[in-house]
Amino acid sequence: MKPKIRLCVEHPLGPGQPVALTREQAHYLFGVMRLSVGATVALFNGRDGEWSAEVVDAGKRGGTLECREQTAPQGSPPDLWLCFAPVKKTRTDFIVEKAVELGVRRLLPVQTEFTNSERIRRDRLQAHAVEAAEQCGATFVPEVAELVRLDRLLAGWDGARQILFCDEALAGQDAPLSGLAPGPWAVLIGPEGGFSQPERDRLRGMDAAHPVALGPRILRADTAAVAALVLWQTRLGDWQ
Amino acid sequence: MKPKIRLCVEHPLGPGQPVALTREQAHYLFGVMRLSVGATVALFNGRDGEWSAEVVDAGKRGGTLECREQTAPQGSPPDLWLCFAPVKKTRTDFIVEKAVELGVRRLLPVQTEFTNSERIRRDRLQAHAVEAAEQCGATFVPEVAELVRLDRLLAGWDGARQILFCDEALAGQDAPLSGLAPGPWAVLIGPEGGFSQPERDRLRGMDAAHPVALGPRILRADTAAVAALVLWQTRLGDWQ
Numbered sequence: 001m002k003p004k005i006r007l008c009v010e011h012p013l014g015p016g017q018p019v020a021l022t023r024e025q026a027h028y029l030f031g032v033m034r035l036s037v038g039a040t041v042a043l044f045n046g047r048d049g050e051w052s053a054e055v056v057d058a059g060k061r062g063g064t065l066e067c068r069e070q071t072a073p074q075g076s077p078p079d080l081w082l083c084f085a086p087v088k089k090t091r092t093d094f095i096v097e098k099a100v101e102l103g104v105r106r107l108l109p110v111q112t113e114f115t116n117s118e119r120i121r122r123d124r125l126q127a128h129a130v131e132a133a134e135q136c137g138a139t140f141v142p143e144v145a146e147l148v149r150l151d152r153l154l155a156g157w158d159g160a161r162q163i164l165f166c167d168e169a170l171a172g173q174d175a176p177l178s179g180l181a182p183g184p185w186a187v188l189i190g191p192e193g194g195f196s197q198p199e200r201d202r203l204r205g206m207d208a209a210h211p212v213a214l215g216p217r218i219l220r221a222d223t224a225a226v227a228a229l230v231l232w233q234t235r236l237g238d239w240q
Numbered sequence: 241m242k243p244k245i246r247l248c249v250e251h252p253l254g255p256g257q258p259v260a261l262t263r264e265q266a267h268y269l270f271g272v273m274r275l276s277v278g279a280t281v282a283l284f285n286g287r288d289g290e291w292s293a294e295v296v297d298a299g300k301r302g303g304t305l306e307c308r309e310q311t312a313p314q315g316s317p318p319d320l321w322l323c324f325a326p327v328k329k330t331r332t333d334f335i336v337e338k339a340v341e342l343g344v345r346r347l348l349p350v351q352t353e354f355t356n357s358e359r360i361r362r363d364r365l366q367a368h369a370v371e372a373a374e375q376c377g378a379t380f381v382p383e384v385a386e387l388v389r390l391d392r393l394l395a396g397w398d399g400a401r402q403i404l405f406c407d408e409a410l411a412g413q414d415a416p417l418s419g420l421a422p423g424p425w426a427v428l429i430g431p432e433g434g435f436s437q438p439e440r441d442r443l444r445g446m447d448a449a450h451p452v453a454l455g456p457r458i459l460r461a462d463t464a465a466v467a468a469l470v471l472w473q474t475r476l477g478d479w480q
Contacts, residue, residue: 102459
């Protein structure tokens with residue numbers, strides 16, 4: 001069972017719409033995947049749903065596809081953000097990939113007191129999100145925001161967006177996830193060292209923030225991100 | 241906040257019990273982590289809980305710790321198995337690590353019709369499970385079984401153990417996870433290509449097998465494993 005080739009593009013998509021390929025896309029389709037004129041590819045751009053498109057011109061440095069018909073409507077994950085402290089490269093990539101698969105609207109890298117990385121490669125993480133969307137059949141790619149300090153993020157927080165705050169200090173205690181109201185949400189995951197006490201106090205003082213325990217064992221930051229997203233999706237999101 | 245060094249050993253643990261280190265353990269504690277005589281380490285063996293132990297002899301090729309006091313009782317995850325088709329190396333390692341953190345009793349690599357790997361390094365995966373338990377504060381290490389063909393595994397299946405069968409053909413449909421009975425369970429995850437139709441028919445014909453949908457998007461095998469374990473743990477396991 002061969003997976004359908006899916007490509008995220010910038011172009012508008014519609015009946016008969018020609019789509020010019022970038023050099024990288026042409027290399028991938030014609031060099032790596034060995035497609036030739038007449039082959040079919042699935043395209044999406046985050047706005048116009050998924051379209052089947054035919055290769056009408058294939059070159060080494062470019063090429064053109066032509067949209068045939070819409071194969072899926074434009075979808076959108078629920079209004080859920082993932083705010084996460086960047087960890088090691090592989091694990092950060094992993095968090096981005098998993099968040100796209102599980103379904104989030106926006107990815108916000110946050111710098112907490114115990115976060116080691118002081119910078120991220122936003123463009124690389126965004127490309128990683130695009131790749132994950134191509135792989136998992138999504139028609140939506142979450143935006144990866146610039147790294148922001150947690151205190152600044154919380155200072156400007158819109159109280160209408162509730163925060164699921166994963167506090168490893170609660171490991172083994174009751175998960176109070178029942179009875180939470182629907183609406184805009186954000187899952188907040190700290191770094192491997194957890195949140196600092198001032199950060200924890202600050203969050204506990206916010207009406208919008210709801211601490212949650214993720215089972216009795218200590219989870220790595222990437223595991224906690226996936227677990228919290230699954231919990232949210234099954235209780236309040238589109239997995240219900 | 242420095243993480244406590246935890247070490248999984250074979251020895252029995254008890255008050256005053258001396259524990260001889262292997263060459264690798266000595267290298268890790270004294271070479272990598274730079275511990276010396278008098279330092280404290282946490283030990284567990286999967287049977288006697290967690291003990292604090294003091295370094296009483298430190299050498300290049302070995303050393304001795306002495307147990308002081310029990311710091312945690314022996315724990316055990318719920319009676320949950322994870323049966324998974326091995327995927328690429330990194331992702332298989334990831335499945336093992338996450339399963340230990342999320343809490344499973346046993347790991348069973350299964351060969352399905354669409355599984356690419358025909359062999360696994362059982363010892364390497366077991367070592368990976370040990371390392372994950374050391375990191376996540378667990379006192380229990382799940383056993384990694386030898387690779388078994390899915391048809392053989394199902395032919396000898398004990399009907400008292402229910403199977404949560406993650407069927408990506410159900411993506412977007414209702415997840416019927418409510419109303420499932422407690423007891424011994426196994427989560428079953430297929431390879432990237434999914435289950436074959438005969439495998440799917442076989443599972444659908446088993447009273448013990450319960451198909452489950454994991455949201456509207458297509459998940460990679462490793463994401464599906466984590467998602468299914470979180471679902472199970474929050475509904476039937478020790479995350480309730």
